[in-house]
Amino acid sequence: MPTLLITGANRGLGLEFVKHYAGAGWRVHACARQPEAPELTAVAGDVRRHKLEATDWGGIAALAQSLRGEAIDLLLANAGIAGQAAGDLGTIDPDVWAQTFLTNALAPVKLAEAFVEHVASSKLRLMIAITSRLGSISLNDGGGRYAYNASKSALNMGWKSLSVDLKGRGITCVVLHPGWVSTDMGGAQAPVTPPQSVASMTKVIAGLKAADSGRFFNFDGEALTY
Template sequence: MNVVITGASRGIGLELVRQCLARGDVVHAGVRAPRRATELASLVRGSSGRLHVHMLDVADEASVQVFAGALPGPVHLLINNAGVRSRPDALAGLDSEDLIRTFQVNAVAALRVTVALLPQLRAAGGAKVANLSSNLGSITDNSWGGAYGYRMSKAALNMATRSLGHDLKEDGILAFAMSPGWVRTDMGGSEAPTAVEVSVTGLLTVLARLGGEDTGGFFDFEGHRLSW
């Protein structure tokens, strides 16, 4: 299976690369600074030619177009993992420019990459798109406020995924919003309860079993359907 993973240099993205390689996939990893992606470089050496690292800035249209043009088809699984979160992200001192940047990277960019790769996804004859969202993007589950940029961007990503589920179904492409949980990464912090290996194993297991009746849905790494 040919897999594309954005934001692949660390955290969840890097572990996705590791586990996809371990199960035998060919992986195209998009990163902003390939020369600094030292852990990816070590994986390349042991991948028997199955890992390809590409420069990709998901917030830049030209970069996304170059990336898409460099990828051979088909693409069976696209994981839009690249994301940012600024702290503090509270009402007091809200930085509107940072909020817009967060929205661009977390929501608009995933849609941009998906559209750019549509020819390769269509060529797979049954591709899946996984947009890495968050429980914090659930309006129903917002019980304590705050996290304005992050919450808004992930809610927007969920809406985009819902529309993709409708618009791409005739092409045989399924789309899902996936919450990895609160994960111990640089973004999640050391207090997060879920190990990155556990989250990624769950994400890939759930993705493998989701079908046409689930497209456009919002799920966590344990397979539970989440509220919008």
């Protein structure tokens, strides 16, 4: 039975990932600030809920220790924030900028650092981070959203470094853009629903090969540039 560990599991894309993998018979370690959220507790299957703030470094380390010896086939760093208050010239708030970077760029790497042995001991050995094409320097033709875009660029670089450092351990590290999704962050006008996005991303994840480590994919499998 494969095992997933995911952050930001109580709503949006995270909740859909939990539903998908639990429904497919996986054991799911669902990490969230609100693990008792009704939507999450209602998910059937082997779902083990953990209270975790993405930037609680001690909490991450404690969770990794509590799961010592358990193989994690898929580590999915999903938690993120929009950082909208630091999005435009003239309104850039250093505190919001810093928190956006901590949550979107550093937290996923700290999660990977804490769970590298768990993933290395698994069969699938996958580390996936949910990023955004807005973090692509080469694709930036819209400007704005300074804190969010820069934090996702930093995440992409961190995950690329992971792919290099963990290659010898057979761990595949990939970043995925989920599309413009109608979550709390994406807004109701977004054209892609969470179930549609996750249905596509899980197909991409299932088809990953070791040679894909370090790559950046759209939710539909299209290769994106950094």
